[in-house]
Amino acid sequence: MASGTLLYAQSGGVTAVINATASAVLQEARSSRVKVLAARNGILGALREDLVDASRIPLAQVRALAHTPGGAFGSCRYKLGSIEADRAKYERLIEVLRAHDVRWFLYNGGNDSADTALKVSRLAAEFDYPLTCIGVPKTIDNDLAVTDCCPGFGSAAKYTAVSVREAALDVAAMADTSTKVFVYEAMGRHAGWLAAAAGLAGQGPDDAPQIILFPERAFDEAAFLARVQRVVERVGWCVVVASEGIRDADGRFVADAGGGQDAFGHTQLGGVASRLAGRVKDALGYKVHWTLPDYLQRSARHVASKTDLEQAMAVGRAAVQFALAGRNATMPAIRRTSDAPYRWTVEAVALDKVANHEKTMPAGFIRRDGYGITAAARRYLEPLIRGEAPPPYGRDGLPKYVVVDAPAVRGKLPAWPG
Incomplete structure (x- = not known):
């Protein structure tokens, strides 16, 4: 068993498959016998030391997360500023991580979350604290740089x-x-x-x-x-x-x-x-x-793309693998290797190439008249919505979604005044 704890948190607007990424993170970590804590409501949970022991979630619930929308551990829209401007908050974060022997931090979100993970990695280095930070991609806007597409x-x-x-x-x-x-x-x-x-x-x-x-x-x-x-x-x-x-x-x-x-x-x-x-x-x-x-x-x-589900789980598994391999300040990105047949793989990219960058629609994807998409856009988009991955349904006719049962972790630090 690797020494230390992995902390996972969700950030920003959730997606239909962000919990699938969480499910993959938890399953991959268990296969490596790594303890996982999850922060309630994203980075705020880490600052508040509001953590749950995700390693004790029953396996059936972990698996059911893969077909459950929303954010199982709660998300937040909370942006940390520069290290200089918000230094006290970053130092508090390091204190919480140290108190719980967190050696791997996975932040599952969009551009701002990638920026936060990058800043935390830099502060940990400054404090000589052994921490590997991974940004895990998620956004329905598909605007993250470097990755071909974004889970969600x-x-x-x-x-x-x-x-x-x-x-x-x-x-x-x-x-x-x-x-x-x-x-x-x-x-x-x-x-x-x-x-x-x-x-x-x-x-x-x-x-x-x-x-x-x-x-x-x-x-x-x-x-x-x-x-x-x-x-x-x-x-x-x-x-x-x-x-x-x-x-x-x-x-x-x-x-x-x-x-x-x-x-x-x-x-x-x-x-x-x-x-x-x-x-x-x-x-x-x-x-x-x-x-x-x-x-x-x-x-x-209920109408999720099978391709999207598979990619969401793939980046979750890769995030744990990259973290345990010590690939600090990186993000698992999707790389398209073929349009027809559609093929893709996951590779590590540096967070500084993702954070504070935005991917807009290429000019060649918009028709000259400005009111529709081109054939190139269709070739790019079609594979991403292919396949069905419906959730299981109950006798009441509704999807069988899950609410995880994760015990709270006892705090070790004074309450955060923020």
Whole structure:
């Protein structure tokens, strides 16, 4: 048995498969006879010394995590600043790690989490504390640098494509006497990956979604309204998919929820679909419906992608392997080796190449007219939503999800005043 303890924590918005990564982490660690603690509510749990003994979770529950959405140990949106600005917090973190003999720290999240893991690794080196830090990728936005795709995205993309295809059939059926335009809002602050995934719902130019609005392209309201009118006149109805982060030519978000900023410094968004629907109704006179799937996009485990599930578990296993091998300040990244047939592998990449970098949609993935995806985008996206991995269902007709039973770890330090 390796000497020391592994600490695992989840961060940021959860996904349909982040618990699958947790399941793989716990199973891989058990196979190496390594004790695992989990922090409740991400890095806050570590700072508060609010830890659970994940090694004592029954194996059946560990396995069931692989088909359970949400965040089994709780997540948080809490950003640590620079080591200089938040030095007391980083020092507190090192104290907690030392008190529980934590030698491996796995932080499962997105860009900000990679940045935190990198900073913790540097501080541990400064304090001469033997710690290996691994950033474990997760985000439905698919905007992490270096990795070909990000666990969580494939399932959210599948949900988006399926939802848009099904809604389009509804709109088409009602268009003669009712709804002419349907607007679907997809998550994506700066990167239009989820909006692009909606493009998989159709094949031909008249198939839904006929219009996709990407944050990588400036939004032109007049051109948009003219496009909607042309589609309705030609097809009889129109489905619009809009990324929540679309901006006008001056860089202003088309929809700002007015909720200020979150802990990561992000403007609170939401409502672009309702805004666009209102403009279409007022300017063109069409009956419009709109939807804001919001959390549904990232929690829809019932329609998860098998590819995504397999990749989520693969990075979890690799994270433990990299940690035990002493590959500090790294992240398990997915590398695509072939499009057809689709093949991929997992490799270690340096966290400083991931943290504070953002992967937006390549220009070659967006059609020249700015309203749809190209064949290159389709080749990239299609393999990521392939395969079904449904959860088991109970007699009540609902998925059999699990809530883990992990005993709390007794604190050894004074309460954190923060």
